[in-house]
Amino acid sequence: METGRAQESTLGKARGHGIMRNLAGLAADDYGESDARAPLVLLHGLTFDRSLWRPALAELRRIDPGRRVLALDLPGHGESPDWSSYDVESVAHGVYRAVEEAQVQAPVIVGHSIAAVIATVYAARHPTRGIVNVDQSLQVAPFARLVQSLADKLRGPAFPAVWQMFAASMHIELLPESAQRLVRASGHPRQDLVLGYWRGILERPVDELVDLATRGLASLRAAGVPYLVVAGADLDPDYERWLSEMLPQATVTVWPGSGHFPHLAHPDRFAECLAATARWPVDAPSDARLGDDQPII
Numbered sequence: 001m002e003t004g005r006a007q008e009s010t011l012g013k014a015r016g017h018g019i020m021r022n023l024a025g026l027a028a029d030d031y032g033e034s035d036a037r038a039p040l041v042l043l044h045g046l047t048f049d050r051s052l053w054r055p056a057l058a059e060l061r062r063i064d065p066g067r068r069v070l071a072l073d074l075p076g077h078g079e080s081p082d083w084s085s086y087d088v089e090s091v092a093h094g095v096y097r098a099v100e101e102a103q104v105q106a107p108v109i110v111g112h113s114i115a116a117v118i119a120t121v122y123a124a125r126h127p128t129r130g131i132v133n134v135d136q137s138l139q140v141a142p143f144a145r146l147v148q149s150l151a152d153k154l155r156g157p158a159f160p161a162v163w164q165m166f167a168a169s170m171h172i173e174l175l176p177e178s179a180q181r182l183v184r185a186s187g188h189p190r191q192d193l194v195l196g197y198w199r200g201i202l203e204r205p206v207d208e209l210v211d212l213a214t215r216g217l218a219s220l221r222a223a224g225v226p227y228l229v230v231a232g233a234d235l236d237p238d239y240e241r242w243l244s245e246m247l248p249q250a251t252v253t254v255w256p257g258s259g260h261f262p263h264l265a266h267p268d269r270f271a272e273c274l275a276a277t278a279r280w281p282v283d284a285p286s287d288a289r290l291g292d293d294q295p296i297i
Contacts, residue, residue, distance in 0.1 A: 018057075018071065024097035027079035031057065031069040037278035038129040039068040039104045043095065045113030045260075046197055047189040049078030052112070052182060056263050059271035064278065070102055074115065076193045078186075086196035092121040099126075108132060108277045112263065114197060124219040129280045130226030132273065135260050138246070139239055140213045144206045151202050159191045171232075171259030179264040217246045224249055226280050230273060232258030232265065 018029035029050060042053045050071040060067060073080040075091055083090070095118065099107060106127040111119030116136035123131050137143065147154070153162045172183050195202070201209065220227065227250040229235075229243070234254055243250055253273065258265035 018069070021102070023070070023072070023099075023101045024094065025081065026075065026094060026098045027073040028098065028102070029069075029071040030102065031061070031071075032066045034068045034104065035066070037064075037067055038280050039107040040070070040274060040277070041095065041099060041104065041107040041109050042069065042071040043074060043109065043111040043115035043118055044071075044077065044186075045115055046194065047077070048112075048183070048186045049073050049188075051078070051186050052261075052264065055179065055182070055267035056270045056274065059268045060274050063271055064275040067275075067278065068104065070099065070104060070107070072098055074118075076190075076196065077188075082193075083196075085199075086193070087200055088118055088121050088197075091197075092118050092125065095122055096126050106282065108274075108280060110134065110274065111136070113260065120220065121216060123223075123225050124216040128225060129282065130228070130277060131220075132277065133227065133229045134263055135230065135232050135258075137239060138213065138217065139242060140201075140209045141206050144201045144209050147198055147201045148206070154191075154195060154198070154202070159194075160189075163189045163191075163194065170261065172261070174232075174257055174259040175261055175264055179261065182264065183261065214246075221247055221249070226277075227251070228253065228273065228277075230255070230262050230270065232256075232260055232262040 018031035021028045021030050023030075027050070042050065042057075044050055044052050050073050053071045057069065057071070060069070072095065075081070075083040075086060075094060083094075095109075106129050108130045109119035109122050109128055110132040111117070112134040113136050116131070116133035117138070119131050119133065120138065122128065150162055153159065167187075167189070172180050175183065227247050229250060229252045231252065231254045233256055235243075235252060240252065243252070255262045255266050255269065263270040
């Protein structure tokens with residue numbers, strides 16, 4: 001008689017969406033089995049859920065069958081419960097606890113939008129084989145100044161109109177119709193959730209945010225953690241120069257005209273990027289990382 005994960009595996013394969021699990025309080029789809037290939041941990045963007053990875057995962061199963069993948073719902077999203085606080089460091093630690101419970105060793109962390117920041121914080125603290133950053137700038141100051149300038153509106157009745165401004169900048173209209181439907185179905189822009197995830201940006205001085213981010217990136221630079229950026233539009237040249245100085249190991253792949261969702265605009269190409277991470281080297285020495293008592297971002 002099958003028990004535990006073996007029994008879940010039979011059900012998960014029948015559904016085609018992986019094994020549905022609760023890992024350290026976070027809802028997850030668990031695919032494949034651990035082997036010599038680097039496991040993948042997928043983190044969706046703010047207000048969305050883990051369903052946004054399914055088109056790329058369907059392609060990945062075709063070209064890299066059996067790869068171990070965890071697709072998580074972040075706290076307060078999808079089927080994961082609300083938390084009392086959503087600061088980036090706490091969320092990154094929650095992801096780590098889920099990874100530990102799943103017995104996944106040194107994964108590649110894949111983060112879309114704000115989750116790429118969470119992935120970067122994770123990698124500055126915990127063993128990883130690398131990061132895939134999906135369309136997220138690591139330059140804190142411009143975004144922090146924008147959010148802080150909108151603080152009163154974000155906290156008040158004007159929130160829906162302000163969020164629509166951010167949503168418009170994602171250029172969902174550039175996606176195939178099926179992907180547009182998926183984005184709209186998974187998006188739930190709750191005011192309390194957005195304010196919770198942006199609390200640090202809203203409340204900390206910009207210079208402090210920049211210093212914290214610089215410290216975290218220095219840790220990744222020293223550890224030599226592989227870092228891939230997949231962008232939906234050409235990067236600003238000044239930002240690209242800054243990124244090459246902060247993370248010399250970073251590589252950038254741009255798929256123009258993809259908007260904020262290049263993994264949905266080109267799920268086949270994105271799956272190829274994920275498949276290539278199977279060959280990323282084993283994690284760098286942990287002494288290059290920050291301790292748990294050192295804040296990042």
